[in-house]
Amino acid sequence: xTHPTDAGLRARKRAATQSTIERAALSxxxxxxxxxxxxxxxxxxxxVSQRTFFNYFGSKEGVILGPPPPMPTDAAVEAFVHxxxxxxxxxxxxxxxxxxxxGEPDRDLFRSRRxxxxxxxxxxxxxxxxxxxxxxxxxxxxxxxxxxxxxxxSSGLTEEARMIVVLAGSVMRYCLEQxxxxxxxxxxxxxxxxxxxxxxRITNGS
Amino acid sequence: xTHPTDAGLRARKRAATQSTIERAALSxxxxxxxxxxxxxxxxxxxxVSQRTFFNYFGSKEGVILGPPPPMPTDAAVEAFVHxxxxxxxxxxxxxxxxxxxxGEPDRDLFRSRRxxxxxxxxxxxxxxxxxxxxxxxxxxxxxxxxxxxxxxxSSGLTEEARMIVVLAGSVMRYCLEQxxxxxxxxxxxxxxxxxxxxxxRITNGS
DNA sequence: CACTTTTATGCAGTTACTGTAATTTTACTG
DNA sequence: CAGTAAAATTACAGTAACTGCATAAAAGTG
Numbered sequence: 001x002t003h004p005t006d007a008g009l010r011a012r013k014r015a016a017t018q019s020t021i022e023r024a025a026l027s028x029x030x031x032x033x034x035x036x037x038x039x040x041x042x043x044x045x046x047x048v049s050q051r052t053f054f055n056y057f058g059s060k061e062g063v064i065l066g067p068p069p070p071m072p073t074d075a076a077v078e079a080f081v082h083x084x085x086x087x088x089x090x091x092x093x094x095x096x097x098x099x100x101x102x103g104e105p106d107r108d109l110f111r112s113r114r115x116x117x118x119x120x121x122x123x124x125x126x127x128x129x130x131x132x133x134x135x136x137x138x139x140x141x142x143x144x145x146x147x148x149x150x151x152x153x154s155s156g157l158t159e160e161a162r163m164i165v166v167l168a169g170s171v172m173r174y175c176l177e178q179x180x181x182x183x184x185x186x187x188x189x190x191x192x193x194x195x196x197x198x199x200x201r202i203t204n205g206s
Numbered sequence: 207x208t209h210p211t212d213a214g215l216r217a218r219k220r221a222a223t224q225s226t227i228e229r230a231a232l233s234x235x236x237x238x239x240x241x242x243x244x245x246x247x248x249x250x251x252x253x254v255s256q257r258t259f260f261n262y263f264g265s266k267e268g269v270i271l272g273p274p275p276p277m278p279t280d281a282a283v284e285a286f287v288h289x290x291x292x293x294x295x296x297x298x299x300x301x302x303x304x305x306x307x308x309g310e311p312d313r314d315l316f317r318s319r320r321x322x323x324x325x326x327x328x329x330x331x332x333x334x335x336x337x338x339x340x341x342x343x344x345x346x347x348x349x350x351x352x353x354x355x356x357x358x359x360s361s362g363l364t365e366e367a368r369m370i371v372v373l374a375g376s377v378m379r380y381c382l383e384q385x386x387x388x389x390x391x392x393x394x395x396x397x398x399x400x401x402x403x404x405x406x407r408i409t410n411g412s
Numbered sequence: 413c414a415c416t417t418t419t420a421t422g423c424a425g426t427t428a429c430t431g432t433a434a435t436t437t438t439a440c441t442g
Numbered sequence: 443c444a445g446t447a448a449a450a451t452t453a454c455a456g457t458a459a460c461t462g463c464a465t466a467a468a469a470g471t472g
Contacts, residue, residue: 010468017420169376214439
């Protein structure tokens with residue numbers, strides 16, 4: 001590594017074309033709507049072959065949605081599993097939020113995606129589906145936490161873990177909508193706190 | 207109308223071909239997997255043109271998933287809005303469950319769909335997406351209920367309604383999984399009750 | 413400068429799905 | 443029962459996303 005900014009011409013070129021395609025796609029989609037843009041149009045605008053497009057992003061929605069939500073880091077998971085408190089749900093939501101926050105660094109791209117997902121039900125659904133796909137892995141983690149906190153390993157513990165994960169998904173989904181719709185001015189952390197408080201209020205008040 | 211069992215040759219034939227296509231599709235999908243079956247194959251097996259297939263079901267997943275979850279009846283909605291208790295979440299879940307229960311009468315088809323949805327993540331996602339599409343309408347209903355029960359129409363009431371709907375979605379999703387996976391022997395109503403109790407336990411215990 | 417590995421492209425093919433116009437089938441009417 | 447309107451079915455042509463494969467052009471390496 002000669003200089004921090006480059007890691008070889010190859011990598012730089014790669015990043016450049018990726019970025020070009022991404023920007024072209026988002027810009028076109030913002031103008032004509034997601035369904036109003038063809039992959040061919042994106043390719044023409046970014047001057048690559050269709051095959052190259054699919055080599056980079058795999059699918060049309062892939063270029064709009066961006067990289068999938070990453071699994072939390074091992075360290076974060078470890079911390080979660082051995083945390084002291086009883087607020088498993090809250091901790092899980094925090095865990096997920098942290099993982100997502102370490103994603104897209106680019107402000108502009110992020111905002112474009114946000115707008116597009118918000119106005120395209122199809123994309124919103126896929127985004128939700130992506131989160132759902134993490135569930136299987138999360139259940140195991142939550143289960144570990146429950147066991148670590150001394151809960152008896154009786155029947156029903158798995159169900160509880162599953163429900164916690166599903167609930168966390170709800171909270172995330174709620175926050176996503178809230179955040180995407182731009183109704184709130186709060187920063188992400190506030191939105192999250194409010195959401196959790198709301199859940200408690202609703203379920204306790206019966 | 208000459209006889210209660212028929213409503214004209216036209217309608218009977220229609221029902222017949224629809225059923226033929228449906229059975230062919232499910233049978234083929236069970237054997238080769240959802241992705242392993244082409245629309246052409248279904249058409250050949252049920253002896254209709256591809257165009258007819260799409261006239262009937264609109265899409266490949268349409269024939270597997272069956273009719274979408276119906277909105278609750280106006281009467282049921284009315285009852286929900288003016289119900290006395292404070293358990294809005296519980297009542298909402300019951301409302302949705304009732305609407306779903308009045309769906310598919312055919313046992314065999316229902317079971318086939320269940321198996322296929324369970325073993326095909328793609329289909330599971332679409333099924334969840336379908337539920338999500340009801341949300342917009344449900345928020346209005348829940349909001350009406352909150353107002354009817356004397357809640358001040360301050361800012362935040364819409365957010366509360368949204369969260370209640372999202373939570374209900376979670377509970378339904380949890381139950382769906384629980385029910386589809388066949389882990390439980392309980393009837394749907396029991397599954398539902400357990401799920402609600404679980405939610406309360408989790409969110410109260412913090 | 414050879415030589416290997418990556419990256420980009422062309423091209424042909426598959427699959428889901430749509431619009432349209434023609435053709436067949438059912439229902440109705442005098 | 444002939445004649446006709448309405449509905450169902452079909453063929454056909456086309457679009458759009460996506461894949462596999464073979465080949466060409468860079469880029470990295472000794």
